Amino acid sequence: MTKEQERAIAQFLAQYAPKDEFLAILLAGSLAHGYAKPSSDVDIVLVATEREFERRVTERKLTFSLWDVCEYEGGYIDCKVVSLATLAQVRDKGSDPARYAFKDARILHSTVPDLAGLLAAVTRYPVQDQAARRHRFLCQLLAWKWYLSQGLEKANPYLITLAVQKLVLFACRVVLNENERLYPFHKWLLEETRRAPRQPEGFMAMLDALMAEPTMAAAQALSDEVFAFAGQVEKETDWPNQFMRDSELNWLMHEAPVDDL
Known part of the structure; x- marks a missing residue:
């Protein structure tokens, strides 16, 4: 991870961590998986309250991008919004790509008890199958x-x-x-x-x-x-x-x- 990407993450956290409608913020994508390049975008998962999540489902705003945070050429913040209920569904019946989206995810901010344990269950391989x-x-x-x-x-x-x-x-x-x-x-x-x-x-x-x-x-x-x-x-x-x-x-x-x- 470059210093420019670190600054972008810090700026994003300063804006979004104080928001009550978000319970947790995760770093995901290529930066989390170890595939990133200096030009890679920053992938963020926002864990929203159920009320905020349902509002965004209705308004079709479960994903959005921010282009004014990253200081490096071509950089942007790519955000996806989930809820704790969504994470529970992924844990119980999610596809591999749905699970992989949370693999290696880094918790940047959280008010959720044992979120790490939930993420571990979400990304566990379904060996029973x-x-x-x-x-x-x-x-x-x-x-x-x-x-x-x-x-x-x-x-x-x-x-x-x-x-x-x-x-x-x-x-x-x-x-x-x-x-x-x-x-x-x-x-x-x-x-x-x-x-x-x-x-x-x-x-x-x-x-x-x-x-x-x-x-x-x-x-x-x-x-x-x-x-x-x-x-x-x-x-x-x-x-x-x-x-x-x-x-x-x-x-x-x-x-x-x-x-x-």
């Missing part, structure tokens, strides 16, 4: 390997690009799952995976090779390594039925993802 996740991620890997074969066969550049992205995503998700590490969403996926202490030998190089030159040989080599790493057998994995449940019929169990609306 580890075996099920392993199966589901491996099924996605095999499904998108098949889609890559279709893209190559039909010379469909869109399908090839999408299949490669999904292959990388779910290969990484298997590795993260085996290491009990949260999926951070796409921006930090490769960095978080690179940090995983246990992974197939040459794994990151295999991902780079597949992205640079999508071939079935590269996809199969990646699949073989990931399955061996996870201790599973490809030919014993019923991926079509699991893929149908997770990617084609998911709208039967909950709202379809926005990609599929």
Whole structure:
């Protein structure tokens, strides 16, 4: 963290810590995760009272940016507003990206008893789902390997690009799952995976090779390594039925993802 970023945080705290509608202020984002550059913005999470949170939900003001606090070029404060009830929901049923948003978060100001304990629970990996996740991620890997074969066969550049992205995503998700590490969403996926202490030998190089030159040989080599790493057998994995449940019929169990609306 640079001195300019530290001054920006201090100025923000001077303005927002005295506000009664905010119970706590957290430093999040790249500065908290250790990915920041001198030009990085400052990510702040404001824990609001329930009344303030509901007001902001109604007015659609759960996120805002401040451009007049940072003294360095391109710098700004990026703010997101949550409540204690929101944090409890993330703890109980949050997605990995929702949990990861609070990973490494630094408490800058708080009037909440044991907020650190709540954040620890929020960012705990859901180990109770580890075996099920392993199966589901491996099924996605095999499904998108098949889609890559279709893209190559039909010379469909869109399908090839999408299949490669999904292959990388779910290969990484298997590795993260085996290491009990949260999926951070796409921006930090490769960095978080690179940090995983246990992974197939040459794994990151295999991902780079597949992205640079999508071939079935590269996809199969990646699949073989990931399955061996996870201790599973490809030919014993019923991926079509699991893929149908997770990617084609998911709208039967909950709202379809926005990609599929």
